[in-house]
Amino acid sequence: xxxxxxxxxxxxxxxxxxxxxxxxxxxxxxxxxxxxxxxxxxxxxxxxxxxxxxxxxxxxxxxxxxxxxxxxxxxxxxxxxxxxxxxxxxxxxxxxxxxxxxxxxxxxxxxxxx
Amino acid sequence: xxxxxxxxxxxxxxxxxxxxxxxxxxxxxxxxxxxxxxxxxxxxxxxxxxxxxxxxxxxxxxxxxxxxxxxxxxxxxxxxxxxxxxxxxxxxxxxxxxxxxxxxxxxxxxxxxxx
Numbered sequence: 001x002x003x004x005x006x007x008x009x010x011x012x013x014x015x016x017x018x019x020x021x022x023x024x025x026x027x028x029x030x031x032x033x034x035x036x037x038x039x040x041x042x043x044x045x046x047x048x049x050x051x052x053x054x055x056x057x058x059x060x061x062x063x064x065x066x067x068x069x070x071x072x073x074x075x076x077x078x079x080x081x082x083x084x085x086x087x088x089x090x091x092x093x094x095x096x097x098x099x100x101x102x103x104x105x106x107x108x109x110x111x112x113x114x
Numbered sequence: 115x116x117x118x119x120x121x122x123x124x125x126x127x128x129x130x131x132x133x134x135x136x137x138x139x140x141x142x143x144x145x146x147x148x149x150x151x152x153x154x155x156x157x158x159x160x161x162x163x164x165x166x167x168x169x170x171x172x173x174x175x176x177x178x179x180x181x182x183x184x185x186x187x188x189x190x191x192x193x194x195x196x197x198x199x200x201x202x203x204x205x206x207x208x209x210x211x212x213x214x215x216x217x218x219x220x221x222x223x224x225x226x227x228x229x
Binding site (some may be wrong): 006008031033035040041042043045048049059088092094095096101102103104105106108109112 | 118145146149150155156157159160163192206215216217219220221222
């Protein structure tokens with residue numbers, strides 16, 4: 001079955017450490033996105049990519065980095081520059097050739113600073 | 115900048131009741147609007163996608179409507195069941211300059227259906 005796989009489900013980060021969240025999709029979608037979700041707040045866009053080797057900052061990109069070397073993969077690195085990284089991270093994908101397509105989401109990664 | 119508001123933030127109803135969740139958005143220039151369901155600690159599951167040219171979409175006991183001119187969408191759930199308990203999120207896909215198929219999310223309505 002086609003879908004989006006996020007791993008790991010839970011991740012713990014020590015102070016000053018970089019961690020990478022994985023996102024893989026087999027839907028042949030062009031675009032991929034990373035969102036952050038905090039309690040009581042809506043989803044906020046971190047980065048998005050519409051094509052391989054190209055990506056754009058979203059609303060809260062500071063302290064994060066991404067790469068898009070393959071169409072299927074869009075890993076997110078949470079760097080030590082992100083001062084408040086504890087949150088639920090969601091990856092999504094969509095087609096963009098026709099903008100009427102909806103999003104498909106992964107099951108999320110919960111990151112906690114210890 | 116597009117803003118999406120969902121009212122109420124939380125709702126508790128007895129099993130079997132029909133209910134309506136509301137979503138409003140400030141910019142009516144949208145490609146589509148999508149409703150999602152989120153269970154605690156889980157990702158988002160797409161429920162319904164309404165294109166800008168459509169007025170409503172139906173799936174089983176769910177019916178979503180779209181009124182672009184007033185910037186409103188509603189999600190109607192018929193004969194609610196305890197399994198419907200979840201947070202429901204709406205997201206608009208605004209026609210922004212600069213491209214990008216980017217959604218703007220509301221903060222959600224947390225629904226509890228009681229026995």
